[in-house]
Amino acid sequence: MSEIRKRTVGDASAVTQDVNDDHKEDVESEDDGKIEVDLLAKTLPQGTNHTPEILDAALSSLPDRWRNWVIRGIFTWLMIAGFCLIIYGGPLALMVTTLIVQVKCFEEIINIGYAVYRIHGLPWFRSLSWYFLITSNYFFYGENLMDYFAVVINRTGYLRILVTYHRFISFCLYIVGFVWFVLSLVKKYYMKQFSLFAWTHVALLIVVMQSYLIIQNIFEGLIWFIVPVSMIVINDMMAYVFGFFFGRTPLIKLSPKKTWEGFIGGGISTVILGLLMSYVMCQYRYFVCPIEYSEALGRMTMDCEPSSLFRPQEYTLPECLQTITKMFNWKSTVTVYPFLLHSLSMSVFSSVIGPFGGFFASGFKRAFKIKDFGDVIPGHGGIMDRFDCQYLMATFVNVYISSFIHTASPQKLLQQVYNLKPEQQLQLYNTLQAALENRGLLNES
Amino acid sequence: MSEIRKRTVGDASAVTQDVNDDHKEDVESEDDGKIEVDLLAKTLPQGTNHTPEILDAALSSLPDRWRNWVIRGIFTWLMIAGFCLIIYGGPLALMVTTLIVQVKCFEEIINIGYAVYRIHGLPWFRSLSWYFLITSNYFFYGENLMDYFAVVINRTGYLRILVTYHRFISFCLYIVGFVWFVLSLVKKYYMKQFSLFAWTHVALLIVVMQSYLIIQNIFEGLIWFIVPVSMIVINDMMAYVFGFFFGRTPLIKLSPKKTWEGFIGGGISTVILGLLMSYVMCQYRYFVCPIEYSEALGRMTMDCEPSSLFRPQEYTLPECLQTITKMFNWKSTVTVYPFLLHSLSMSVFSSVIGPFGGFFASGFKRAFKIKDFGDVIPGHGGIMDRFDCQYLMATFVNVYISSFIHTASPQKLLQQVYNLKPEQQLQLYNTLQAALENRGLLNES
Incomplete structure (x- = not known):
């Protein structure tokens, strides 16, 4: 996180510098696409300096570095507050938010694609991208909602047809897009069109498929959504804090501002805070109950007898620990919510593998010489800048649930x-x- | 089909011509990547002239055009004979063939990617692509086999673990590849590495996922595999024949050698020959029975009481046709295998939408200025050149089965x-x- 922030401050000049450097050597350059990429950096949304005017005025007396720090801080807390508000709004609000975030992320990725391949004269392509977005959402959301609203759907005749032939309808919609793409091919632009076609599909794969997994997680119970999301946020924040105060040893070349101290400190904090958070949330049905359609009530419910995961259970300590407990004459068992063990696996994943999602995004941004994916959130960049690791995490949680929690x-x-x-x-x-x-x-x- | 063949003959000079043309205008060229693409055409496998020596000697007296025609013809029939032999070998042989074809197609697509992005100094990348291929095959084939061999698997302890945690294991394997990719990023190559990463994933999506669907189709009964595959072949061949003899009106700019006459003639032939073929195959259990594991026999079986799809059934003709049959005092019902109706839908798809798979591939080849995907089959090019439409068709059949045949x-x-x-x-x-x-x-x- 710190890495992005700092680049934000100093990068405008760095990019220009790069462009100049490359111009000198472009004749013998082995990196064929490099020049155009550098040039294109100017046409891409470089965001982040876009700040609300009132805030700008109030902070004008601060030095640049601190001003950005304050802006970023304010918007971090605003986002966290917003997130809590949405949770309070319930699962439907969360799903709508996921959808909005997904659309914004897709837009950001696609916009970069347009800038990279500089397609301006092909009006169909923008429509095509959006068409594919709608089609794949129709497919994935349909698959999700069908399962959960089966009872309601089966009562309505025409909805039943949509359900029975859902895959076929989705496939036909996709085929229409495919044929449309083939027909839109123009000789002059072949290569760009194919590249953008691939670009669109990779974006769909990352954004739509994974937001589908997120929705699935929400249905399993809000806790499966809130805990992982918070872990990534905590890990990001704490890695920044630890890196800021103790950071000395560089971690990876890709993100020169990240340090081992931040990585380890962030990891330990994530495990501790994650467990604490899980412990609190385990006690509320609102968080632990899966979201189901109740036929008796005729609406969605989140009330249930909590599953055994969320009921305290006695565990015998492993033998090596038992020798210690015996020394102090303590009990050789502990009583915990089984969910806490799962919370532990998730926090380990989010603090060890999670950052690689960030490295990947930051490498991607460097590859195309952009600072941020967009400029929606002052001090943070685009939506995609904040959600890069979330998608990886969501996939992990989904696979985890289906492997360890959800045996038929x-x-x-x-x-x-x-x-x-x-x-x-x-x-x-x-x-x-x-x-x-x-x-x-x-x-x- | 004709289009590819003809380009094969005349294109070597055309490519060189293009390269020269572009060099003249490269200063103001809007198409930034074009020059490099043209240059790279020379480094890519341009195949197809690679002919077995004996054949070469025997045909040396023929004019070039006819020589190629004969070679292509010979290998077409060789492939058809090979296909029949594999069918005779049974479902296992078919599945192994699908796997081999898949690996070859992947190799061809990836090789083009390497040539396009000219990565030579990054040894990890080749390993990474293959690693992702193996991982995704492990995932997809596992998902398939698990369902069908559930009984056997549940008997063996360690296999059970592999099954229960299959998704989790696959995900971990993928994550290893992902982390490996991030760690292999080298500043100089960022953009190329990300492009190839996307390239690999699109290739996986096209090749691995769809060959998984093919295997699923095979399990439904050989007829669901053989009929669609043959339809594409018939459509290709007949479109060529009709185009050759009657072709006059050009069909699409993308493939200037394709004609409306070929398209329509091929379509009609596909419907007729497809129905004929389905009619014959409906009568053999070997083709219509799904492949299942029989607990009693302890092995896979293809013996069954054919489902109602493959038992003749009486249909009442629609009213408009009944007026005609009444005129001639015919019966107002027809007795057909219900499968023939499905065969009709498949043949319509394969002759209307199928060619778009070909256009797509041919556009792709033009985008990167290559004649063929490889040079494995003399006269035909690469494996991918013959299988481009098959993948699209397989997806259609899979969706079709799950929507219309297999309703839970x-x-x-x-x-x-x-x-x-x-x-x-x-x-x-x-x-x-x-x-x-x-x-x-x-x-x-």
Whole structure:
């Protein structure tokens, strides 16, 4: 985090310098695309200096470095406050926010693509990108909502068709885009068009697919969303703080301002604060209950008997620790929420692998000589600058849930059963009844 | 098909011409990357003239144009014969072939990427691409085989772990590649490395994901694989033949040698020959039976009571046709295999949308000024040149099956229910009972 901030201050001149340097050597340059990339740096959104006027006026007396520090700080807390407000707003608010963030991120990535390949004369391409965004959202959101709203959907006739043929409809929509792309090919621009086509698809892969995973996590219970997101934020902030005060040993060439001290300090803080946060949240049904559609109530609910993950459980300590506890005559068991163990894995991932998401984004920005992905958040750059690691984390959490938490739940299967035709549901019911009676699990009545 | 062949003959000089032209105008050129692309055309595999020596000697007396025609013809029939042989070899042979084709296609796409971005000094990158190929294959093939070999796998302890945590293991493997990529970033090559990273991922998306879909289709029954593949081949060949004899009206700028006559003639032939072929294959269990693991036999079987799709069924003709049949005193019903209707949809797709896969590939080749993707098949170019449309078709068939053939069967769901713990099965049973009673489908007893 610190790395981005500092580049923000000093980079405008650095970029210009780079451009000049390259012009001198462009004749023998091995790096063919470099010159154009450097030139294009000027046409790209270089944001971050865009500050609200009132704030600008109030801070005008401060030196540049501090002014930026204050702006960045203010907007960090504003974002955290906003995040809390959205959580208070409930799951629907969170999903809408995810969607908005996704669209903004896609826009930022695509805008960089346009600037890199400098396509101005091809009006179809902008429409095509957005068309693919809508199509893939239709596909992914459909897959999500279908599962959870099965009961409602099955009551309405035409919605049923949309569900049954969801994949086919999505595929047809995609094919329309594909044919449209092929027809839009213009000889002069072949290479640029194909590059942008690939660019769009990679953007979709990163942004849309992963925001779909985020929505899935939200449905598992708000805790699966809030804890990982907060861990990344905590890790970012604490790495910055530790780096600022104790940073000495450089960590990686890619981000010269990141230090081992920040990395380790941030990691330890993430584990501790993550556990603390999880412990508190485990106690509220609002956070731990999966979001389900209740047929009885006719609406979404977040009320449940918390699963065993969120009920305190006694664990026997490993033997090596038991020798210590015996010495002090302590108990050889601990009582914790099992979720805390999962919280531990997540915090380790977010502090060890998470930063690589940041390195990746920062390498990407350097590759195309841009400082930030956009200029939406004063002091922070674009939305994508704040969410680069979140996407990686969301995928981890999703895979983690499906591997360790979610071994085929009756609830999910039931939802699939409700998707069947009524007579098929009855058939399944009868077969199941017979099978259960057969195995003596059910008393014949 | 004709388009590729003809370019093959005359293009060597055309490419050189282009390069010269561009050098004249490169100062004001709007197309920044063009010059390098042209130059690189010389370093890329331009294949196709690579012919076995014996054949070369035997055909040396023929004029160039005819020589190529004969070579291409010979290898077309050789490939068709090879395809039949592999089908005779059974599903395992087909799956292995799919895997080999996939690896070759990936190699061809990646090789073009290397040539385009001229990366020679970065040894890690080649390893990385292959690592990602292996990882994604592990993930996709695992997902496939898990479903079909569930019974066998559950018997072996360590395999069970691989299955339960399959996604997690795959994700970890991917993360290793991701971190490796970030660590391999070198300042000088940032942009090239990111471009190749994207290139690799798009290649994976096209090649690995779709070959996974192909394998899924094979499991549904060989007919779902053989018919679509043959349709694309028939369409290619017949479009060439019709274009050769009657071609007059150009179809699309992208492929100047393709004509409306070829497009329409090819389409009609595909529908007719596709139906004929489906009709014949419907009668053999070898083709229509899904591939399943039989617990009783302890091995894979392709024996079954053919599903209703492959049993002749009586259809009433639509009213407009009935007036005609009444005139001639014919029956107002027809008896056909329901599969023939699906075959019709597939042949329409393969002849209307299929060619766009070809246009896309041919646009791609033009964008990077290459004639063919490789030089493996004399007269045809690379493997990818022959399989471009197959991938699009395979996706269509897969989506088609999941939407129209495979609408969640009670049988499959029950199988999943039986995999739950006994108490979960009871819970599901009770909830289902309540839901069905609630909706009045079940009488409360």
